[in-house]
Amino acid sequence: xxxxxxxxxxxxxxxxxxxxxxxxxxxxxxxxxxxxxxxxxxxxxxxxxxxxxxxxxxxxxxxxxxxxxxxxxxxxxxxxxxxxxxxxxxxxxxxxxxxxxxxxxxxxxxxxxxxxxxxxxxxxxxxxxxxxxxxxxxxxxxxxxxxxxxxxxxxxxxxx
Amino acid sequence: xxxxxxxxxxxxxxxxxxxxxxxxxxxxxxxxxxxxxxxxxxxxxxxxxxxxxxxxxxxxxxxxxxxxxxxxxxxxxxxxxxxxxxxxxxxxxxxxxxxxxxxxxxxxxxxxxxxxxxxxxxxxxxxxxxxxxxxxxxxxxxxxxxxxxxxxxxxxxxxxxxxxxxxxxxxxxxxxxxxxxxxxxxxxxxxxxxxxxxxxxxxxxxxxxxxxxxxxxxxxxxxxxxxxxxxxxxxxxxxxxxxxxxxxxxxxxxxxxxxxxxxxxxxxxxxxxxxxxxxxxxxxxxxxxxxxxxxxxxxxxxxxxxxxxxxxxxxxxxxxxxxxxxxxxxxxxxxxxxxxxxxxxxxxxxxxxxxxxxxxxxxxxxxx
Numbered sequence: 001x002x003x004x005x006x007x008x009x010x011x012x013x014x015x016x017x018x019x020x021x022x023x024x025x026x027x028x029x030x031x032x033x034x035x036x037x038x039x040x041x042x043x044x045x046x047x048x049x050x051x052x053x054x055x056x057x058x059x060x061x062x063x064x065x066x067x068x069x070x071x072x073x074x075x076x077x078x079x080x081x082x083x084x085x086x087x088x089x090x091x092x093x094x095x096x097x098x099x100x101x102x103x104x105x106x107x108x109x110x111x112x113x114x115x116x117x118x119x120x121x122x123x124x125x126x127x128x129x130x131x132x133x134x135x136x137x138x139x140x141x142x143x144x145x146x147x148x149x150x151x152x153x154x155x156x157x158x159x160x
Numbered sequence: 161x162x163x164x165x166x167x168x169x170x171x172x173x174x175x176x177x178x179x180x181x182x183x184x185x186x187x188x189x190x191x192x193x194x195x196x197x198x199x200x201x202x203x204x205x206x207x208x209x210x211x212x213x214x215x216x217x218x219x220x221x222x223x224x225x226x227x228x229x230x231x232x233x234x235x236x237x238x239x240x241x242x243x244x245x246x247x248x249x250x251x252x253x254x255x256x257x258x259x260x261x262x263x264x265x266x267x268x269x270x271x272x273x274x275x276x277x278x279x280x281x282x283x284x285x286x287x288x289x290x291x292x293x294x295x296x297x298x299x300x301x302x303x304x305x306x307x308x309x310x311x312x313x314x315x316x317x318x319x320x321x322x323x324x325x326x327x328x329x330x331x332x333x334x335x336x337x338x339x340x341x342x343x344x345x346x347x348x349x350x351x352x353x354x355x356x357x358x359x360x361x362x363x364x365x366x367x368x369x370x371x372x373x374x375x376x377x378x379x380x381x382x383x384x385x386x387x388x389x390x391x392x393x394x395x396x397x398x399x400x401x402x403x404x405x406x407x408x409x410x411x412x413x414x415x416x417x418x419x420x421x422x423x424x425x426x427x428x429x430x431x432x433x434x435x436x437x438x439x440x441x442x443x444x445x446x447x448x449x450x451x452x453x454x455x456x457x458x459x460x461x462x463x464x465x466x467x468x469x470x471x472x473x474x475x476x477x478x479x480x481x482x483x484x485x486x487x488x489x490x491x492x493x494x495x496x497x498x499x500x501x502x503x504x505x506x507x508x509x510x511x512x513x514x515x516x517x518x519x520x521x522x523x524x525x526x527x528x
Contacts, residue, residue, distance in 0.1 A: 001364065002345065002356060010349070035349040036503035038461075039210035041218035057212050058503035079208035079218050080350030103330060120359025136208070136220065155357040158329075 004152060007118045010034045015062040016051075018086075023150070027070025027087035027096075031061050032154075033080060045077035075100050076134025085142075086150050095150040096129065098142040103158040106131055106139060114157035115145055123153050164190035164238065166474050167254055167267035169245045169416065172200020173460045174452025174467035175273035176228040181471030181489075182271075183235035185480040190238040190265070192245045192256060199225035200275055201295070202460065204302040206330075207323055210348075214496055215461035224460070248419050251445060269447050269474040272417060273467060276410035276431060276453035281315060284370045290377030294324045294407035301331040309403020313380045314338040315368050319347035319459075321407035325355045328405070336399050339366040339382050341389070348505070369396065371404055380404050412454045420445050425519045427512040430456030434512075436520040440490060441470035444524055449474055456516065458509055462500060465493045 016031025040053040050067035072085045085098035107128045115126040130142035168175045171193035179189045205221020216224045247255040254265040278293045300306045314325045317340035325335045343365050345352045370381040384395035417435040423444040424433045434456050441449045449470040452463035476486035501510035
């Protein structure tokens, strides 16, 4: 059964998930792709060579932590919408999450939104700080949240 | 107009790719498709595709359709739309109906790329308006921009069920639940994760038992299944929905292969009865090739590679390309296919394909 806890356990043990130490160093890509499927656009999307799939194409994407600068280019390039960006050093009390977003209408910068976890349950309120046009109709929304939720916050409730 | 040397039936990813390859080497190719638009299922796929660069990974399905289509047009491939290939006779006469006349096409080679059709699911109330196949729902929301229901029950958690659920959410519907009779989700984790974080519950070991409604669907009753697939009494739940979307698998659309007396084998993991073919995509009837879902249900990127192989093989058999060169070109496609068919989802498909190839060898040897 997939729920927040089982999904978190599954992605945490995959090679695309950053270590605790890396999270504390600042913005980092969080690759939640724990199943061997034939796919590799993330590898090419990273300008810093921080994501490795290699051969065969079914390898799990590996995050090379010290090469990742947290630019977020991978987010909208992942066809599975499975890459997020977490910045634990946004402010003293707040972290940011950046998520791929394919719903309309888009939220506005400054808007307060409901932040959801991996099973769509309400986690906390968040404030939209960036709305970036990513690649080919995939937008990247960055939201500030209380730091403690950095590991569970992975979505925002679409606006109607 | 010059008569086509190769007739490709089906203008989806496999058929277009086959036509492109064969035309590239100089063959005179036509494609027949019963739909008003070419592209097969590609134009309703609004999500980005997986795979590698050679399979247009990261590109949305409709853009892949556009690319293949313009490539085919640049190579002067003739695409006859609104035309049904209703039968094949005497091994190379294809009966066509173009909504006006009945025509006979007599190509030297035939490539059958007719895709797959959806499996139905029967339950009390299944004929009510509001019970639809996932393919039709996808056509309505993504091509015609019509939302066929606001509160949806999705039946089936394979990739089709998961992807169409997400697209229904994008179109503004509320997906109340996804039920899956198997004890686990059949589709990719990332597709499941996408719908789960939108708050859609995926209920495994659950099935639909009834659709209720006066004139159209007003509710759906679901129930849990035990490990022997028996309904668990007392687990019934009635959901307030107005659309029940069925996504319980596909089977090869192989009627033309049957009319040709192609030999078949049974591979459940590839969708059931599969026309036997070799690694060059030729069936047990020489000069007749298959590619894409009709040769075993997989995905668009596989269909593209199989189409390329079939196109190269057909061009080679007409003398447009040497055996050596075609073998080299096919090998590139085959290597990419191999890389695709590993991992938890890929290797059962490779095993299924191996069975098809081996049986082809065995049966064609017996004939000779």
